[in-house]
Amino acid sequence: MATTTITRTEPLVGKRIRRREDPRLITGTATYVEDIQIPGMHHACILRSPHAAARIRSITTQPALDMPGVVAVFTGADTQGIGPVPCGASLPGLRVPYHRILATDRVYFVGHAVAVVVATDKYIARDAIDLIEVDYEPLPAVADPEKAIAPGAPPVHPEWPDNVAFTFHQEGGDIDKAFAEADVVVKQRITSQRLIPTAMETRGVVAEWRPGEKSLTLRSSTQIPHLMRTLVAQMLSIPENRLRVITPEVGGGFGSKFNVYAEEALMGFIAMKIHKPVKWIESRRENFLCTIHGRGHVDYFELAAKRDGTMLGLKLKLIQDLGAYHQLLTPLIPTFSVLMMPGLYKFANIQADITGVFTNCVPTDAYRGAGRPEATHGIERMVDILAAELKMDPAEIRFKNFVQPDEFPYATPTGLSYDSGNYAAPLEKALAAVDYPHLLAEQAKAREAGKLMGIGISSYGEICAVGPSPAMPAGGWESATVKIEPTGKVTIMTGISPHGQGEETTFAQIAADELGVDIDDVLVIHGDTTVVQYGIGTFGSRGTAVGGSALYFALQDLKAKIKKFGAMLLDSDDILFANGQCICNKTGKSVTIAEVAGASYRAMKLPPDTEPGMVATRFWEPPNFTFPFGAHIVVTEVDKDTGDIAIKRYVAVDDIGKIINPLIVDGQIHGGVAQGLGQALWEQAVYDDNGQLITGELMDYALPRASRMPWIESSHTVTPSPVNPLGVKGVGEAGTIGCSPAVVNSVVNALQPFGIRHIDMPLTSEKIWKLVNAGGQA
Amino acid sequence: MKINGTYLVHLPQERAYALLQDPEILAKCMPGCDRLDKVAENEYEMKMKMAIASMSGLFDGRVKLADQQPPSSFRLLVEGKGKIGFLKGDGLLKIETGDETTNVIYEGDVQIGGTMAAVGQRLLDTTSKMMIKRFFDKFAEVTRDLKTPGPVPAQLQD
Numbered sequence: 014m015a016t017t018t019i020t021r022t023e024p025l026v027g028k029r030i031r032r033r034e035d036p037r038l039i040t041g042t043a044t045y046v047e048d049i050q051i052p053g054m055h056h057a058c059i060l061r062s063p064h065a066a067a068r069i070r071s072i073t074t075q076p077a078l079d080m081p082g083v084v085a086v087f088t089g090a091d092t093q094g095i096g097p098v099p100c101g102a103s104l105p106g107l108r109v110p111y112h113r114i115l116a117t118d119r120v121y122f123v124g125h126a127v128a129v130v131v132a133t134d135k136y137i138a139r140d141a142i143d144l145i146e147v148d149y150e151p152l153p154a155v156a157d158p159e160k161a162i163a164p165g166a167p168p169v170h171p172e173w174p175d176n177v178a179f180t181f182h183q184e185g186g187d188i189d190k191a192f193a194e195a196d197v198v199v200k201q202r203i204t205s206q207r208l209i210p211t212a213m214e215t216r217g218v219v220a221e222w223r224p225g226e227k228s229l230t231l232r233s234s235t236q237i238p239h240l241m242r243t244l245v246a247q248m249l250s251i252p253e254n255r256l257r258v259i260t261p262e263v264g265g266g267f268g269s270k271f272n273v274y275a276e277e278a279l280m281g282f283i284a285m286k287i288h289k290p291v292k293w294i295e296s297r298r299e300n301f302l303c304t305i306h307g308r309g310h311v312d313y314f315e316l317a318a319k320r321d322g323t324m325l326g327l328k329l330k331l332i333q334d335l336g337a338y339h340q341l342l343t344p345l346i347p348t349f350s351v352l353m354m355p356g357l358y359k360f361a362n363i364q365a366d367i368t369g370v371f372t373n374c375v376p377t378d379a380y381r382g383a384g385r386p387e388a389t390h391g392i393e394r395m396v397d398i399l400a401a402e403l404k405m406d407p408a409e410i411r412f413k414n415f416v417q418p419d420e421f422p423y424a425t426p427t428g429l430s431y432d433s434g435n436y437a438a439p440l441e442k443a444l445a446a447v448d449y450p451h452l453l454a455e456q457a458k459a460r461e462a463g464k465l466m467g468i469g470i471s472s473y474g475e476i477c478a479v480g481p482s483p484a485m486p487a488g489g490w491e492s493a494t495v496k497i498e499p500t501g502k503v504t505i506m507t508g509i510s511p512h513g514q515g516e517e518t519t520f521a522q523i524a525a526d527e528l529g530v531d532i533d534d535v536l537v538i539h540g541d542t543t544v545v546q547y548g549i550g551t552f553g554s555r556g557t558a559v560g561g562s563a564l565y566f567a568l569q570d571l572k573a574k575i576k577k578f579g580a581m582l583l584d585s586d587d588i589l590f591a592n593g594q595c596i597c598n599k600t601g602k603s604v605t606i607a608e609v610a611g612a613s614y615r616a617m618k619l620p621p622d623t624e625p626g627m628v629a630t631r632f633w634e635p636p637n638f639t640f641p642f643g644a645h646i647v648v649t650e651v652d653k654d655t656g657d658i659a660i661k662r663y664v665a666v667d668d669i670g671k672i673i674n675p676l677i678v679d680g681q682i683h684g685g686v687a688q689g690l691g692q693a694l695w696e697q698a699v700y701d702d703n704g705q706l707i708t709g710e711l712m713d714y715a716l717p718r719a720s721r722m723p724w725i726e727s728s729h730t731v732t733p734s735p736v737n738p739l740g741v742k743g744v745g746e747a748g749t750i751g752c753s754p755a756v757v758n759s760v761v762n763a764l765q766p767f768g769i770r771h772i773d774m775p776l777t778s779e780k781i782w783k784l785v786n787a788g789g790q791a
Numbered sequence: 792m793k794i795n796g797t798y799l800v801h802l803p804q805e806r807a808y809a810l811l812q813d814p815e816i817l818a819k820c821m822p823g824c825d826r827l828d829k830v831a832e833n834e835y836e837m838k839m840k841m842a843i844a845s846m847s848g849l850f851d852g853r854v855k856l857a858d859q860q861p862p863s864s865f866r867l868l869v870e871g872k873g874k875i876g877f878l879k880g881d882g883l884l885k886i887e888t889g890d891e892t893t894n895v896i897y898e899g900d901v902q903i904g905g906t907m908a909a910v911g912q913r914l915l916d917t918t919s920k921m922m923i924k925r926f927f928d929k930f931a932e933v934t935r936d937l938k939t940p941g942p943v944p945a946q947l948q949d
Contacts, residue, residue: 063876063905123904143874298909701912703902709909 065704185426214264307380469759479553501607508548685748876905
């Protein structure tokens with residue numbers, strides 16, 4: 014039989030390959046929305062409400078229209094025919110306010126779009142904004158979700174005076190029995206503060222209407238080009254196939270661009286009205302005011318346990334600050350928290366009640382982790398609070414309660430099926446990395462010396478590879494088309510829309526391995542609805558796990574076709590395909606993939622039942638989510654005199670399944686940890702009692718900076734996911750989810766001598782200093 | 792934001808009470824005030840220039856005097872709006888007598904909104920204090936020779 018020996022070249026999957034996207038990004042040659050220039054292009058600037066709640070008595074636009082260079086001014090009265098900003102979520106009894114693209118008679122949050130000026134120049138447009146007179150009648154506002162549901166609070170939407178958008182109840186197991194059998198119940202109110210996603214590139218839209226072709230092209234900085242096309246076409250009442258959405262380079266999203274905003278339809282409307290291309294670029298201040306925020310939880314947890322540390326059940330009362338409207342998935346985000354609330358632990362009884370609350374603030378929606386960081390922060394804080402109550406070691410109590418490796422797939426009381434795991438493994442590895450017994454001894458010594466040293470552990474789990482379609486509002490599958498061009502070059506068109514995740518590299522690695530071609534012969538195309546078959550987009554750590562799996566199956570289809578053509582060309586039925594060649598096992602003769610592809614397009618002769626060309630498309634539906642997990646250990650030292658927190662060590666052991674590119678994984682973990690640290694230590698969107706966002710710029714909103722980043726000791730355990738052919742689980746959100754509880758657990762542990770059992774984020778120096786100096790009294 | 796403080800003025804109580812409500816004096820002493828026009832009894836329209844953080848702008852405002860309890864207290868209500876946002880102030884001024892001098896005790900609430908709030912909130916406290924101090928410093932200067940009733944001297948009317 015097989016006589017030919019083939020030495021396979023070393024696979025690229027698993028290698029630290031530098032991102033092929035980076036040269037253009039770091040040399041200023043990438044094209045972002047702001048870089049797009051179209052002849053005749055006009056510029057739009059949006060007037061936004063300075064009030065959190067007000068009636069609009071009148072709007073006078075004439076002075077702006079009179080300004081030279083101003084082409085048009087539109088207000089809510091002009092855009093009434095356009096459909097509402099879409100909410101894709103449906104929950105029983107959900108109240109959905111009609112979210113017009115421009116306010117008409119009332120504004121609901123500071124930043125609410127009221128009018129738009131279109132001018133020949135962006136500076137003229139900006140200046141003309143100041144000439145529009147709006148007569149507002151200010152109304153009482155409410156910005157705090159707990160105050161909003163208290164009696165007598167001003168109604169955000171007058172038709173729903175209780176400010177409750179929905180309630181949601183979920184139960185699993187027998188919660189009453191669990192609490193009745195408990196030796197100990199610990200309770201804690203835990204908040205996850207509102208955060209501003211702060212993508213480096215703000216949002217932006219360029220709309221171009223071609224009246225002859227009756228076609229509209231939107232270039233938008235988004236994570237979901239296809240969903241945007243479907244939804245904006247509906248808003249503008251134009252046929253979906255005459256709307257093209259292109260995402261040029263996208264400078265980060267973190268979930269904030271997993272949305273359809275008023276401005277996309279608004280710019281389309283303007284371009285169709287004035288028959289000129291129009292550009293709108295969001296300013297950083299607008300980004301803070303009008304692009305979704307993340308988190309915004311007030312959680313009341315109760316954890317029941319036996320005295321030996323066995324956890325029995327968890328109750329959660331979750332108050333979600335929704336803001337004034339629902340953006341694409343706003344009300345769904347806290348339901349993810351409920352799914353994730355048991356963490357990695359094996360207790361069968363849960364009860365959760367969500368109250369979704371309207372406030373006079375910008376809507377919240379998906380931000381890196383989207384509901385899962387809040388849940389993980391909650392359960393990981395509660396485990397530590399329980400450990401302190403029982404005077405148990407925080408590591409020991411975790412080991413005692415983990416779901417065990419032989420119990421997968423594991424059905425959780427929240428209705429999920431955890432795919433695979435060995436939850437003790439990353440914690441063991443992290444404890445070994447810090448030499449835990451030695452560290453504890455060091456801490457005891459430090460305490461004797463009057464130093465405040467803390468050790469914090471989080472054993473986190475998450476829900477990734479989002480997700481099976483029944484769990485999603487708009488499908489959870491993903492698509493891939495692979496074309497081998499007549500010259501043998503490989504073009505991949507993926508339905509995901511990477512904006513920093515690096516799939517132009519990882520997908521090329523997968524394809525290069527499968528087809529045995531040079532990675533430089535592979536091009537990955539995404540983010541153009543006219544070029545790419547439909548896709549869902551990039552969010553929920555799904556790109557590689559779902560989109561990469563679709564790619565994998567398309568590649569298998571092509572490999573089968575290549576072999577058919579190879580067999581025909583070599584006139585043999587004993588064919589081996591390897592290293593980009595079809596080889597006849599009998600004669601040793603071979604043809605290259607380029608020869609095969611060329612023959613498939615020339616089609617002088619075709620194998621039986623085979624079409625010409627070398628193209629395969631797959632739409633792949635994942636059978637389940639994936640469930641990555643890991644353990645982060647953080648060693649801190651708190652300065653008594655300043656309240657400053659120094660991170661002495663940061664050890665992250667993440668199990669994200671199989672790894673395609675360790676370099677990209679490192680980057681994702683580092684970035685994720687940075688944003689987790691941001692939440693734990695510095696970041697907070699603050700609205701005052703009147704609904705004014707008082708952290709309205711980067712001077713007041715403390716993002717993590719390079720100088721404050723610790724050295725991250727990152728490593729992995731590898732438990733492949735059985736859910737997809739690549740065995741991958743997803744890594745985009747892991748760092749963020751694992752980080753914040755580990756940091757807070759560490760600082761609370763450092764402040765144990767003061768009897769402190771919980772501190773809400775962010776752990777600012779001021780907050781810590783006050784706690785230390787008040788002897789633990791907040 | 793809550794504000795409060797006490798200023799000492801070298802005027803008898805009744806005189807201080809009267810001058811603190813005199814539109815000409817107010818126009819002169821309020822920092823950035825361009826003009827103050829009477830629109831009703833105890834109600835004035837005002838144009839003023841205000842600067843906070845890196846922003847400055849013209850404000851159209853309205854000043855109202857209310858709850859007058861001569862000679863010991865009155866309320867001062869200020870509202871203004873401009874391109875950089877809006878502000879609202881509500882203050883109670885208590886005028887307490889000493890012998891030759893009088894204490895003006897104020898307490899009130901200042902709200903700002905719009906861009907001014909988004910980027911200027913952290914400076915609101917110091918800016919308000921500075922503006923109030925400038926008001927009273929100017930008030931002391933302007934009223935130095937006005938211990939007894941009479942017209943405002945011409946040289947002070949610039």
